[in-house]
Amino acid sequence: MSSQIALLLCCGFIGWLFRRDMVWRKAGSLALIIPGAWITIQGSRPLSYWFGGGGGSEANLIDTVAFAGLMGSAIVVLVKRGIRWGTLIRRNRALFLIYFFLAMSAFWSGMPAVSLKRVIKDFGCVLVALVVLTETNPTEAIRIVFVRVSYLLFPLSVVFIKFFPEIGRQANRAGENMFTGITTHKNSLGETVFVFGLIILWDLIETYKSEARRGKNGQVLIRLGMFLMGLWLLVTCNSQTSRLCLILGILTLWGSARLAGMRYGKRVLIACLAVVICLTVLDSTFGISDAIVVALGRNPTLTGRTDIWRVVLDQKTDPFIGSGFYTFWDSEKGKAIIDSYMRINSTHNGYLEMYVDGGLVGDVLLGLLLLAAGSRVIGRLFTGDPLGKTGLMYWLLAILYNFSETSFFRLDVLWFTFLLVTIEYLQRLQQSGERGIVPERLGNPAETSLSGA
Numbered sequence: 001m002s003s004q005i006a007l008l009l010c011c012g013f014i015g016w017l018f019r020r021d022m023v024w025r026k027a028g029s030l031a032l033i034i035p036g037a038w039i040t041i042q043g044s045r046p047l048s049y050w051f052g053g054g055g056g057s058e059a060n061l062i063d064t065v066a067f068a069g070l071m072g073s074a075i076v077v078l079v080k081r082g083i084r085w086g087t088l089i090r091r092n093r094a095l096f097l098i099y100f101f102l103a104m105s106a107f108w109s110g111m112p113a114v115s116l117k118r119v120i121k122d123f124g125c126v127l128v129a130l131v132v133l134t135e136t137n138p139t140e141a142i143r144i145v146f147v148r149v150s151y152l153l154f155p156l157s158v159v160f161i162k163f164f165p166e167i168g169r170q171a172n173r174a175g176e177n178m179f180t181g182i183t184t185h186k187n188s189l190g191e192t193v194f195v196f197g198l199i200i201l202w203d204l205i206e207t208y209k210s211e212a213r214r215g216k217n218g219q220v221l222i223r224l225g226m227f228l229m230g231l232w233l234l235v236t237c238n239s240q241t242s243r244l245c246l247i248l249g250i251l252t253l254w255g256s257a258r259l260a261g262m263r264y265g266k267r268v269l270i271a272c273l274a275v276v277i278c279l280t281v282l283d284s285t286f287g288i289s290d291a292i293v294v295a296l297g298r299n300p301t302l303t304g305r306t307d308i309w310r311v312v313l314d315q316k317t318d319p320f321i322g323s324g325f326y327t328f329w330d331s332e333k334g335k336a337i338i339d340s341y342m343r344i345n346s347t348h349n350g351y352l353e354m355y356v357d358g359g360l361v362g363d364v365l366l367g368l369l370l371l372a373a374g375s376r377v378i379g380r381l382f383t384g385d386p387l388g389k390t391g392l393m394y395w396l397l398a399i400l401y402n403f404s405e406t407s408f409f410r411l412d413v414l415w416f417t418f419l420l421v422t423i424e425y426l427q428r429l430q431q432s433g434e435r436g437i438v439p440e441r442l443g444n445p446a447e448t449s450l451s452g453a
Contacts, residue, residue: 001163002163003163003164006159006162006163007159007163007164010155010156010158010159013155014151014152014155014156017151017222018148018151020215020218020219020222021144021147021148021151021219021222023215024215024219025140025144028135028137028140028141028144028145029135029136031077031131031135032131032132032135032141032144032145034070034073034074034077034128034131035128035129035131035132035145036145036148036149037066037070038070038124038125038128038416039145039146039149039413039416040149040152040153041066042411042412042413042416043149043153043182043183043192043195043196043413044153044182044183044192045182045183045184046060046063047062047063047066048060048062048063067121067124070124070128071121071124071127071128074124074127074128074130074131075127077131077134078127078130078131078134081134083130083134088130088425091424091425092423092424093372094365094368094369094371094372094373095126095369095372095419095423097365097368098362098365098366098368098369099119099123099126101358101361101362101365102119102325102357102358102362102409103116103119103120103325105119105321105322105324105325105357105358105362106119106324106325108318108321108323108324109323109324109325109327110323110324110327110330110331111324111327111330111331112324114326114327114330115324115325115326115327116325118325118326118327119325119326121411122409122410122411124411125411125415125416125419126419126423128416129416129419129420129423130423130425132145132420133420133423133425134425138387138425139386139387139390142199142387142390142420142421143199143202143203143206146196146199146200146203146417147199147200147203147223147226149196150196150197150199150200150226150230151226153181153182153192153196154193154196154226154229154230154233155229156181156182157181157182157183157189157233158181158229158232158233160181160182161179161180161181161233161236167182168180168181168182170184170185172186178237179236179237179238180237181233181237186237186238186239187237187239187241187242187405188412189233189237189239190234190237190239190241190242190243191239191242191401191405191407191412191413191414192413193230193233193234193237193242193246194230194234194242194243194245194246194249194397195394195413195414195417196230196413197227197230197231197234197246198246198249198250198253198393198394199390199417200223200226200227200230201223201227201250201253202253202389202390203223204220204223204224204227207219207220207223208220234246241401241404241405244400245397245400245401248396248397248400249393249394249397252389252392252393252396252397253389253390253393256269256381256388256389256392256393257389259381260381260382260384260388260389265382266378266381266382269378269381270378273374308337308347308348309347309348309349309352311337312337312347312352312356313352315328315333315334315337317333317355317356317359318359319359319360320359320360320361321358321359321361321362322354322355322356322357322358322359322361322362323356323357324357325357325358325409326357326409326410328356328357329346346405346406347406348404348405348406349402349403349404349405349406350401350402350403350405350406350407350408351363351366351402351403351408353406353408353410354366354408354409357409366408370395370398370399373395373418373422374395376391376422376424377391377392377395377421377422378392380392387421390421391421391422394414394417394418394421394422395418395421395422397414398414398415398418401414
């Protein structure tokens with residue numbers, strides 16, 4: 001089969017999937033196009049790449065206009081929906097405090113304008129997430145957006161890997177073939193697959209449990225097929241961290257449902273988290289995981305990551321306030337590391353990346369954000385909130401993923417999803433009798449706004 005025919009058939013298949021899903025469920029407003037476009041860009045390549053612009057998103061006019069347009073559209077939608085910014089900030093103090101600190105870090109950054117621009121762009125994740133959360137049924141909106149975008153990203157990744165190697169494959173630093181699909185790196189493809197794949201699984205379960213009606217079995221099979229396609233992509237790209245995250249995500253989704261039904265489930269969950277923290281502390285002291293990794297025949301340096309961490313720490317950035325948000329890699333110190341490690345521009349550790357950007361202050365604020373988010377998702381789980389299980393899952397995965405990759409405050413799908421399921425909001429009470437509309441958080445019937453974390 002020629003590549004052109006394969007791409008044509010793929011586009012027809014994608015159109016069929018969209019049509020079937022739109023017939024199956026009509027919940028959600030046209031405003032969902034905004035988060036749909038946002039995560040499509042985050043889960044693939046910069047928009048400029050597809051228009052022959054080389055794919056560099058920093059100074060490219062196409063990417064700048066696209067992000068500005070989506071952020072502006074999100075603000076317009078939120079204003080029309082009557083969001084109360086004061087309430088939003090109060091309910092999400094930790095989130096807004098760290099964004100304020102990162103914005104202030106532009107003052108001591110070597111590139112103030114660049115640093116501030118990147119903070120503002122990353123804050124777009126919050127604005128776009130709020131578009132979803134202000135929908136009549138936010139949980140249904142999340143599933144709709146992610147599942148429909150996966151209909152685009154997953155099949156195209158398969159076709160690019162199979163029929164367009166100049167797009168879907170790249171050579172890694174060792175000169176070996178690396179399968180990237182619609183993304184720019186195998187780890188990026190792995191992240192996209194496990195983040196979208198878990199929501200597909202969640203949607204599969206909810207569809208299977210829904211009331212019987214015409215087309216239900218077909219929808220279940222479609223989601224099952226997409227999940228299996230994601231598994232193939234995950235095996236093909238060989239991203240070890242993403243494989244582990246998918247497995248842990250499935251176990252968390254399964255386990256949280258059981259914990260929610262237990263009499264002392266909250267205590268059990270907190271005890272389990274305490275054990276994990278203790279094991280982490282012991283591991284940092286005695287190197288338990290290194291011995292296990294070696295016994296399994298794996299590289300204890302996490303494929304060179306520990307070498308990168310050591311070199312980054314050797315650069316002696318300001319230990320208290322860092323070097324300014326996301327400008328280290330553009331400095332002379334960062335460029336020296338990039339040259340040494342063949343253009344690598346990430347510490348492959350979200351906590352170390354925050355230390356470089358904001359020093360100990362930044363890491364403390366990040367810790368407060370994670371604690372606040374953890375408390376929130378655990379509370380939701382045991383009060384029957386529809387986002388309880390999903391929130392706990394992505395909260396845990398974000399914490400784990402950032403031990404070997406960088407996701408916090410970087411424009412990628414895991415960070416966006418983390419914000420989406422941890423922001424605190426007040427869902428408007430809906431008087432509508434439309435099928436499938438169930439308010440997640442009831443407020444004053446006259447309330448027309450929401451507040452988020």
